[in-house]
Amino acid sequence: MVHAIQFRGSPSGEVIQTSFNLPDIQSDEVLVRVTHSGLCGSDIHKLQLPLVLGHEGIGIIEETGSACSRLRVGDRVGWGPLNSTCGTCEMCTIGKDAYCPNAKMYSVEGYDTQGSICSHAVRKEQWLFKIPDAISSADAAPLMCGGGTVWVPLVEQCKPYERVGIVGIGGLGHIAIQFAAKMGCDVVVFSSTDDKKEEALKLGASEFYATKGVADYSQLHVSKPIDRLIITSSAKFNLGLFYPVLARNATILPLSVDGGDLTAPYMPTVGLGHSIVGSCICSRYPQNKMLDFAARHQITCMVEKYPMTLAGVREAVDRLRDGKMRYRGVLGWEY
Incomplete structure (x- = not known):
């Protein structure tokens, strides 16, 4: 059992720090030690909810379930706002899983611990993306959603x-x-x-x-x-x-x-x-292609860096909420 540090919203709209004992991973899940998280405008809309904030996570896999075959311990991975889909509807089968009518995304009920502004997270292997070596973690975080x-x-x-x-x-x-x-x-x-x-x-x-x-x-x-x-x-x-x-x-x-x-x-x-034409968040297939393209063409993100501490998260949130953030904010345990 892993004791995770998490940064959540609250009814007052102020970020609070909590701790949480993560459940043991299931066969198709992995344990990720979070290293970085992007801060997105969507997070500002969720500040009054008691969920773990963030949906642009980057981290290192520390444990894999028995049924996991694509990723290994030590891999650097990222994830975005999509948590699960039905996997069988028309949208899922044509590679547009972001439009699945049963898609579960960041902040929906039952997924309040699935944020990325935290120390550790348990994620389904199928919703994780391996980050190319050519992309730094600070650049990779905003790519997960933005x-x-x-x-x-x-x-x-x-x-x-x-x-x-x-x-x-x-x-x-x-x-x-x-x-x-x-x-x-x-x-x-x-x-x-x-x-x-x-x-x-x-x-x-x-x-x-x-x-x-x-x-x-x-x-x-x-x-x-x-x-x-x-x-x-x-x-x-x-x-x-x-x-x-x-x-x-x-x-x-x-x-x-x-x-x-x-x-x-x-x-x-x-x-x-x-x-x-409306356009929703990225599905898995184009997300992988995007990461490959970004790596080959040296796409970088202009970011402000903040420590993943209560003071650091609050400062980043305040700057983004006040419209003062220069491009993207990235929180990191190493900052």
């Missing part, structure tokens, strides 16, 4: 010869720029101000446009129309703002997590043949 979230719409919707617009250069956006550029796309970035222009261009963007104070986006004088628009910003706006810079039959892909409704002009959407 990387997969932008990877799927890019590979499913974007062609190498297309112009891909990316709205926002935060935790998701800065990864999306790199992936899209390495795929061969012409990457165009939209951000509220010029603050991150140089960084966006270094990451692979070919054009950058600041939108703050611009009511008519035709006045941005974008050089060519945008074929695919990936929205990584959490700010809500009428999608019609971007219609003046879109090509006909453009695809708009909103990725950030939020409540409320999407708003778009009806007739321009119909008349121009635009598509608005």
Whole structure:
């Protein structure tokens, strides 16, 4: 039995530190010693729940169940927000298990101990991903959720010869720029101000446009129309703002997590043949392909590092909640 240190949410919204005796592993499970965890915007939405926070875990396997065959003790692995699926429905059998109607994801009832901001975790072998040696643990953590979230719409919707617009250069956006550029796309970035222009261009963007104070986006004088628009910003706006810079039959892909409704002009959407396509978290097959791609193309994440202590977790959460986090936050026991 392993005595785990865990960092949980609470009804007050303040992070608390608890301890927990993990159950013995089952035949298809492994015991992971957590080394790093990313901090995602979704964690901020869960702060008032008494669950173990985090769903971008990286760690070392310390024990494997008798039925485990893919992973071994000593392997460095990661996991994201998906905990289990039925395995037999149409979505599961075609490799889109993230859309399984019975999928159990981070924070659902019965999985309150499955977070990654902790010292140890028991996980099903099938939901763990082996991390390539070429990717550091600090880079790997944000890829477990943030990387997969932008990877799927890019590979499913974007062609190498297309112009891909990316709205926002935060935790998701800065990864999306790199992936899209390495795929061969012409990457165009939209951000509220010029603050991150140089960084966006270094990451692979070919054009950058600041939108703050611009009511008519035709006045941005974008050089060519945008074929695919990936929205990584959490700010809500009428999608019609971007219609003046879109090509006909453009695809708009909103990725950030939020409540409320999407708003778009009806007739321009119909008349121009635009598509608005939702995209969920990454399924297992594309997640493995994403990690391989990131390793081969040296994709890195721009992170702020914090110690995995109560003070460190609280500081990271406060910075993310206040909108002060520069790209992604990563907690580590070694920091």
